[in-house]
Amino acid sequence: MKIGELARRCGMTAHTIRYYERIGLLPYAHRDGGQQREYDASILVWIEFLDRLKTTGMPIRDMLRYAKLRGTGDATNRERRLLLEEHRAAVAARITSLRESLSALDAKIAGYGEAERRLSSHAPSNPSETGRPLRARTARAR
Amino acid sequence: MKIGELARRCGMTAHTIRYYERIGLLPYAHRDGGQQREYDASILVWIEFLDRLKTTGMPIRDMLRYAKLRGTGDATNRERRLLLEEHRAAVAARITSLRESLSALDAKIAGYGEAERRLSSHAPSNPSETGRPLRARTARAR
DNA sequence: GCTTGACTTCGAGTGCGCTCGAAGCGGTAC
DNA sequence: GTACCGCTTCGAGCGCACTCGAAGTCAAGC
Structure with missing residues (x-):
């Protein structure tokens, strides 16, 4: 093609x-x-x-290393495997880190949910006119 | 400071x-x-x-959107939460995708492991001199 | 009073991974 | 036989997120 x-x-x-x-x-x-x-x-x-x-x-520079090994035949099998194993470890670490961040985001989002509920119970029709004290109480969610 | x-x-x-x-x-x-x-x-x-x-x-352009909302006070709480929820979904999707890739990498690595075992049983001392037929059989691992 | 070192602004440079345009060629459809 | 379309090479440009250097200011320590 x-x-x-x-x-x-x-x-x-x-x-x-x-x-x-x-x-x-x-x-x-x-x-x-x-x-x-x-x-x-x-x-x-x-x-x-x-x-x-x-x-x-x-x-790309690492993909290039792999591509070059691939071009030289079976003698480099072991090296290619090691390269992939290293990358596999990096990906696994990335997943772990992202999961931590996901929890952190969830906590933050929950904080916003609470703040919104508080705001609507204190000033149901116009939450933008809430004054200083309420603002201080919602500061954590920012 | x-x-x-x-x-x-x-x-x-x-x-x-x-x-x-x-x-x-x-x-x-x-x-x-x-x-x-x-x-x-x-x-x-x-x-x-x-x-x-x-x-x-x-x-950064999205962080900027968030930062600007943050600068305008509590009236934007809801919008900020929505922004974070959107991002949360993106992170979750990324995790899923990375996990799929992790499985694919594992399969590929396992393939290399097999190829190496085959090579060493056929030519224990000098795997770099293996010929055509073996090469064809290990092609999947490339 | 002078050295030192951390600070200031401004604008240019870097590395990555594409992305695009210009100018030209070649094969197929009508 | 010509219009068209997709291909060719080459080199410049782009968007992102910094990164750095130059030239100058300022406060503290000796």
């Missing part, structure tokens, strides 16, 4: 695919009749994997 | 703190004797919250 169809299929622009080839993330594609890139469907598997690495926060 | 100490306490550089004030993420700080910024420890709570938003992937 041509670059345009590949772009449609993998959800990138042709520009981005050429950029990836240029920097070495994608192998140099065979040119049909000497000009246009011709792709085999198998490239999609690799692109999806790259996308997985990208969306899990791996910077 | 002065900007240097605040920087030390919150783990940012003074440059970044000034930048945040410039764009409106931090309130304009009171200048002692007309020149140097003087901070109250309470600013740390706000900075930590900003950091939480940042590390969970909120772009």
Whole structure:
């Protein structure tokens, strides 16, 4: 397939695919009749994997390391596995950190809920005219 | 406290703190004797919250929206809560997506483990000289 | 009174990951 | 045979979030 169809299929622009080839993330594609890139469907598997690495926060320079190892054959299997294990650990850590943040957000949101309930019981029709004391009491939610 | 100490306490550089004030993420700080910024420890709570938003992937333009609402008092409580709830949903979705990726990574890593075991049983002392057939069999792990 | 060091403003520079436009070529449809 | 569309290369530009350097001010310690 041509670059345009590949772009449609993998959800990138042709520009981005050429950029990836240029920097070495994608192998140099065979040119049909000497000009246009011709792709085999198998490239999609690799692109999806790259996308997985990208969306899990791996910077391009690390993807490049992996891509280069991949290009050199089975002798680098072990090194590639280690690279992935390192990344796996980073992703796991990120998940943990995000879960902590989720709890913190929940607490904050709950604080707002309480503040709103207090405001509506003290001044049901016009909460914007609440004075100093109430303001001080809701300060934690800010 | 002065900007240097605040920087030390919150783990940012003074440059970044000034930048945040410039764009409106931090309130304009009171200048002692007309020149140097003087901070109250309470600013740390706000900075930590900003950091939480940042590390969970909120772009600065959204933090700015929140910061501006915060500056206008209790009338915007509801809007701020909605903003946080939206962000909470985004963080939860991100966690889900990362967990999927974690499984995918585990599968891939397991594939490498298998490939290495096969390689070492076929050619225990020099795995780099394995030939074509073995290579085809390990292709999935690439 | 002079050194030191932390502060001030302003604007330019950096690294990342694309994103786009210009200028030109080539194959297919009518 | 020509209009059109998608492809080619190359290099510049962009949005984000800082990051840094220059040039100058100011207060405290010796």
